[in-house]
Amino acid sequence: MVERAARVGDVKRRVLLSGIRLGALACVVLSAPAVRAEGLSEALAKAYQTNPQLNAERARQRATDENVPQALAAYRPQIIAGLSAGLQAVRDQLPGNVIQTATLKPWQIGVTVTQTLFNGFKTANSVRVAELQVQSGREALRNVGQGVLLDAVTAYTNVLANQTLVEAQRSNVAFLKETQAITQRRLNAGDVTPTDTAQAEARLSRGLSDLNAAEVNLAISQATYAQVIGNPPSQLRSAEAVDRLLPRSREDAVGFAFREHPAVMAAGYDVDVASTSIRVAESSLLPQVSVQGSVSRSRDSDSTLGTFGTDQASVIGQVTQPIYDGGTASSQTRQAKEVAAQSRLVLDQVRNQAKTAAVSAWVANEGAKIAVSASESEVKAATVALAGVQKEAAGGQRTTVDVLNSQQDLILAKARLIGAQRDRVIASYTLLSAIGRLDVKTLVLNTPDYLPEVHYHQVRDAWQGLRTPSGQ
Incomplete structure (x- = not known):
């Protein structure tokens, strides 16, 4: 009896220590060490400056800027200089059958200046088309910037969530190893059957698989993080949702998307481009x-x-x-009119897509809040349940499989909480992107904002020069 009481006391002590470790882990879900940690805002700033997709789009926009000086060139005179020189052999037959030969060295130099005075308003409309293309391109650049920042948020929170999940699975494996060892000792003492040991070993194998x-x-x-952010992740701080920047109602979200989303604004400029292109085509008549x-x-x-x-x-x-x-x-001209009609239909389509995206993002964000709250309650209840089952198992009122099942319920609840907290952050940034406000200014990132108009003004009135400007 004394030996059995000692074994029971040992089980209680180990179960108590395991419960303390699991309780501590539940308090650090989606948290990271504070030593030399990198925050989400810092990661977003790095992605904004170094992401190759975004930098490539900026280069495309700078190339689009050059359409304006090309169109303006039609207002300016065209100057051509010509020079010709060479040798010319001449053989003249004179009266009396006299042959005269000579080698000539003619040359000519000249300058021609041509100035267009009127071309059916083609130049003015072409300049307008180029300016509208620049505006559309800027909105397309802003849309790509939103996508890159959202990708960065997703990459950051995925690393953070997976790091926490790995720690949870490691703690689960440690618990299962300890449970398997206790069960083996009890089997040796004749307190349990080989079935209990097999169940503990099976759960340990499952835990090792989940950890892997x-x-x-x-x-x-981590690889995706390095691709999007530009450097491998180190120690990350916990990420928070951006509720303070979000609209207060679904109707507000739809309204902002209609007015401010860069895809909608770019499609609107494309309609103006197509409409003005009709007048460019008509100028040929x-x-x-x-x-x-x-x-x-x-x-x-x-x-x-002579x-x-x-x-x-x-x-x-x-x-x-x-x-x-x-x-x-x-x-x-007919072709340009059809393209204009198409662009108007595309604008309607983009507006509908923006509305759907805004509604979906709003609903997903609200659902994520509920999911986090429910998962937190589930983890708390599962933690209490596991502690109770452990105590009852130590008193002989529960079996090993009851403890294993309770532990499995807890680890699954923690995994759902980790995923819900990750989805909560991503959903808030997705909603911010859906209304067209996921940018450096709104997030107040510690990085200079890229200003496409700087390069535009550098090249707009340039009459000559082959070097690209040193500005943005």
């Missing part, structure tokens, strides 16, 4: 007026000519009116 799966998911999330001035000098060394050189200067005005071009301009 959690470690694999952590490695994958209108008169063209230009003036051309030229000066030239030529010299010839042929002694048989003159040895010529200097010329001229100013010529030209007016042309297309009569029939085979139907090209008419076809291009």
